[in-house]
Amino acid sequence: MDNQDDIREFLVSRRARITPQQAGLPVYGTNRRVPGLRREEVALLAGVSIVYYTQLERGKMSGVSESVLDAIARALQLDDAEHSHLFDLARAANTSPRARRRPAHKIRPGLQQVLDALTDAPAFIRNGRLDILAVNQLGRALYAPHFDTPHRPVNIARFNFLDPRAHDFYPSWDAAADTSVAILRTEAGRDPYDKSLSDLIGELSTRSEAFRTRWAAHNVRLHHTGAKAFHHPAVGDLPLDFEALAAPSDPGLTLTIYTAPTGTPAHDNLRLLASWAATHFPHDHPDLART
Template sequence: MDNRNDIREFLVSRRARITPQQAGLPVYGSNRRVPGLRREEAALLAGVSVDYYTQLERGKLAGASEAVLDAVAKALQLDEAERSHLFDLARTANSSPRRRRRLAHKIRPGLQQVLDALTDAPAFIRNGRLDILAINRLGRALYAPQFDTPHRPVNIARFNFLDPRAHDFFPDWEAAADTSVAILRTEAGRDPYDRNLSDLIGELSTRSDDFRTRWAAHDVRLHHTGGKSFHHPAIGGLSLDFEAFALPTDPGLTLTIYTAATGTPAHDNLKLLASWAATHLSADQPHPADDPTHT
């Protein structure tokens, strides 16, 4: 796969958002034809020639040194997620599908045991394309609308953009949609050879204008900690904190755990959710990882 278009669009979009004033450069006259930095200004800030920077922006990152990538990241004022994405794009430009290690995304029994041991907190394991591969009982209850479909594995992005219930389930749907696309864009930089990811992006781009617009923005994000709001169809509002942990022994997989501080309405509603799960989820309900189609 040739990722030069992704590189070009990412670098151009980052350059366009920075004004000369933000970069500490003098501005002469008011007849600027570009909203952000010119190429020669970006090259100056990165300490490279205009010709070389132009080649980088045309998508030719193969062979670019770490020092050059660092200089470009600083010149374009990239945040941590964007800098990592730039380095991922460069790694892809320097590799090939045959030389890249394919990541197994099957869930080990020990990981499911960890999930099942978390009885007071919704928790699940996902891959980089937002497939939920394993989940505990309380997580299954929280994400009940997603699992109320025959499609497996459940995919968070597909629910966000193709299921009309998503706007009710996520009170701040715009933020949830932005996050989903940013995670997928980040994953596409890491592994553009993932056929399932490419198929998902193609499906969502074809069927959702909201997705297509966000995808074109080339925004990326590190999703490690924060808060998220839900509106469960049976329980009502839940404002939960989350922590997301990469699993070093299972590359590409992320464990996400939701919690609520003791004494808060959300903590009380988690108890209600557990009671709802006890009466509405059968004890022998299969986990997503039991689906033989997971890869």
């Protein structure tokens, strides 16, 4: 298995969205057979030969330098997430499957202690496949519909695309769906050899047209901070802010914490959620084991 198709499709999709005018190139005539830049125009902008750029676009990135990747990123006007994704694709193309470090699936006790210490904010730890691997009591309560399924590990993308309740749970479902796919696409760029990720993508592609359409777009996104809206079945609307923090000692894991400003209806509803959680999930951590 390699990632040549992903490299090709990503580069083709990025140059298709940029017109010569946007790139600052002159246009002669109107008989253009491509919607965006031609390969030779990208090569010109990046300062490489058309033969070399064509090889790169075919997915042959063995030995490509960082300076060339930076030049291509500038030519294609990639944003920060896309720039990182291009480097991930190149790195994966130059790394054997055996040499790649697999992220841990088990959560260290110290990380669970951090989660449990966050008593006023929903929090959970996920991997790049959007599996929820650990959660605190309030996070368990927030994501209650996700846990109300037989699938383990609990997976946010699977809920988004395969559970009909997702459209009620996420008032801005399209945005939530876009984000899920962008995170999965980013993870696939980092490690195309992750069988669990490939299996998940295959399942979602087979069962969800909405997922297939988004996956084919090759969009990626940095997901570090922002806002997300929920409609919880027990307490109603919860528009929350979030911070997503990488765990340096546990590569591939992300700690996500949700908060709401004091005095807002969302903050009041978080307090209601805490009371609801104390009743429904008073002691035990949920079963997050793999099946």
